[in-house]
Amino acid sequence: MDPLDRAQVLLLCDLCQKAPLQDHCELCQINLCKACVGEHLSDSSQRHKVVPYKHRTSTPNYPKCPNHTQKHCELYCEKCDIPVCSTCISLGKHHGHEFKDILQKPSFMKEFFTTDLEELEKRILPTYEEISSDLYSEKVKLEKNYEKLTSAVTKQGEDWHREINIIVNKQKSEIDEMKTKKLAALNKQEKEIKQITSEVKQSILDLKKILVSNDISLTSGYRSRNAEFRSLLPKVNVSLPSYSPHQINTDQLHQMFGSLSALSITTEEHGYTMKTPEAVSCPPVKPLLDEPELITTIDTRYKLSLYSVTCLNDAEIWTCGLDKIMKLYNLQGKLLKSIQTKSGDTPQDIAVTRSGDLVYTDSKTRTVNIVKNKKIQEVIRLEGWIPINVCSTSSGDLLVTMVSDDDNEQSKVVRYSGSTEKQTIQFASEGKPLYSSGNFTKYISENRNLNICVADFKASAVVVVNQAGTPRFKYTGHPSTKKGSFGPVGITTDSQSQILTADCDNNCIHILDQDGQFLRYIGNCGLKLPRGLCEDATDNLFVTELNSGKVKKIKYM
Template identity: 50%
Template sequence: MDPRTSAQDVMRCDLCETAVVQMHCDTCLVNLCKACVGEHVSVNLSKPHKIVDFKDKQSIPIYPECTTHDKERCKMYCKQCDTPLCNKCIASDQHLGHRLSEILQILEEKRDTIIQNQIELKETIYPTYQDIASKVQIRISQLEKKYRDLSTAITKHAENWHREIDEHVKKLKAEVDVMKNTQRNTLQKHLDEVNKNISDIKDEINSLEDAVASKDIFYFYNVKFDLEKYKRLPIKIVPSLPNFTPGRIQGGELSKLFGSLAPSSMTTDEQGYRLGIKQKLPEAEFCLPEKQLLDEPETVTTIVTGYERLYNVACLSDEEIWTSGNGNIMKLFSINQGSLLKSIRTKSGNWPCDIAVTKIGDLAYTDHKDRTVNIVKNEKIEKVIRLKKWKPLGNCVTSSGNLLVILMSNDGKQTKVVQYYGSIEIESIQFKGTDKPLYSESEEKHITENKNLDICVSDNEAGAVVVVNRAGKPRFRYTGHTPAPKNQPFSPRGITTDSQSHILTADISNDCIHIIDQDGHFLRYIECGLSYPIGLCSDTNDNLFVAEWENRKVKKIKYLQ
């Protein structure tokens, strides 16, 4: 959405389309800045231009100029010809017998029609589409949860199979060991008997040699030996070795044994949506379970990041998180192991102001000093947005995959939220009403999108969480809860949401996390021994990850049942 034409921006000059409106031409019904007045008058010197202050512009109707007769104004309207008429048109024979009406009456009828259309669009059609979009978003979330559970079930089934296979392999190997030991013991016993005979034969040979060499006739005469005993050779033992015959799985049999998926489908409801009626999800359709807050949130894991100061954390998956701090290195950590998996250096060498993960798993980061928004794809950095008059602060990824970026003007006097489709600006949110700013002038701001598509900004200087709907219309401002854990003023930093549309924000002054519902009502604090919590994110299982600024640690906290 172009901020110059946005309903949330101030009115701009119709000529230069840049400066704020100051003057008005009552003759031509044109809004002008002071610099463009002379140019407007000089373009058409044939008619008198009545230039007045914008606040003093005429409220009386300006009749349209006749397209047939020069310098004539049309006060009548021919319904048959569907055209405005001046007095000269009426006097001609062209419209004799036609049904004529005063043009103001026609305009009034047209105005009534437009107002009715406007009311219907505003009060019926637009809310209906908003409700449809909300329900479709819920279905998408349900779809993600359902397929995630499906993948988990398949993985667990595979683990069971692996466990059964491992047990069967262990059993077969144990049987192999028993067979081997039995046959080995038999052969060893046989070998011992043969070796004994060999020893006995050696003794007999030595005895006979001694007798042959002896001169003692009595000794020689008494030599006795049993040659036949040794001619009777031992029984030959040949072990029969077992064979392993692997079971064969024919094509398609594995899927039958392991399990298969029923095909998915998409159906359409012939009755469709109905205007002005809240759309309900069918009872049979899978729904996200309602989760309750734990009485005592608990810290599950702590990850040491190694930064001098830690600022941001973003979930890549339920197993991995990205972090950034007061250096030009962004680090990817394993959540379960706490080990460093990857490091990425920013392209400019500046600190990343904020980080987020895209729908396809790429890392997005804002470079405040370089005035760019960047995407890391396969460890290569691509500048997707380059700004001139604005600097990017916080950023997040919407449910549709677009980027929401908080921008501050170079002079630090203006702040707005812009939604980008790739590098194309499609929406700008800056003002509450016509010219009252929504956000303060400070740089300390973070942003997220709630499950109901609200846009939530933590504004540190304002001491508030500012929430607008997807159309940019203000919904509420949350300014903290009393009593605070340390009785300090509300100082919001990082912000995230969960599957229940709770909004969670880090309060760095009170060492806690505030949980509020989607309408801005305070629910509870999370403390868990936190110290200077600054960055937040949550995973698909509603685990909360808190970046502690001074301790340089990320804590994984479970707070929902």
């Protein structure tokens, strides 16, 4: 555990919001103080089960029956594809039908939800976004074409005398009318495409919410719209007219001035095709060196523990340790910039975003902050949770590991887009916690294959889940490592999707492949209590030493 004092937040009763909570109603999912327990139990319209807060268990949130409001649906009718209560069954409406425990539904529906989500994200949404882009290009092309038409007509009119001005103005008016009609047709389809795109994005958000939620009412109420979204709109084809000027003949002005081709707007039923996901290209294979090389050592002159390091670019690194200052160094050890935390407390961890901004977690204020132009902005403020470690993903999201305020009994990983929570990763499919309890370091990194890798120090394990939060594997050290002596702290990944974690118990770095198979150690570079890790764009490894205040740059590929 880091030597930092953790202030505890007093949890209050959900009813009065004044007194400390002591009890919990498992059926109503509400926290109560002693004074409010009696008031809660006086509501005889509901069943109650009040237990001490520390002894609470997770109670299924059965959906209420729409036909019998006092009942909860604990079964699921296979034939009717709806949740049912005991009264529904006793009335005989489902005679001869097969039933399942409704708690089984999420498990057998998860694959369906995942398939829908994958198609929405990788095929349907990209298709509509591509159509929107094409429509915009069509509008730009249309604008340019009509600019040329207007210029041609204007030039022809300047060559003629006053008596043909009426014809010039008339044909300009025809052009504007045609342009308006064609733009109207394109704008109409663009509006329809944007509406469908918005609905696709909402379906994606709904499915992600279902996948991380235990709320049965959400899963039972889900209806797929993928088939609807697959039916693409007919494509609007807008032909571009041309202008054909004639030689000036005053006797035949109307006939010879020139004419515009007829306006043509048609629709093509199968003009659009659904996008096929592109295969991700693999980076060139880089073999591991027989002997990793120590390239340089940077003395940060931290007097207290040196925690984390993150690359701003190939020539500059940010560092933080057990003080309130975050420091930027070049590879020659020159201090380039210093930033003090807004709270004056120690930053728990740091990361650099895709745009080059520094992000840090502050456990005292329970915030995640970003530094832009030397100004600190609060991005995320947590309630009931303490942020620990953070990383920036390839998509620009932030992944934050955190522990709960209630004696740090729970841990989880949360994905944020800006200040918006997008995903929570906390439990395996059988409901067991993925990560250990306690306010211990849980450094985090995203792999090239979008797996999420956490170095869980207390659990002596590296825990890896896929992008959806489904467990992939857990690495607990090489077989030759003595049981319990594997101490993973810092973690990073490279261009080969290899996972590197610092083992502070054995003064080395473990290198794993993307499937968790041990490849080799880095232990020949004089490492002492290695802690934070990061990689630059060319797969050079940077390692902080906890007590020496030094950062070592190592070449291992």
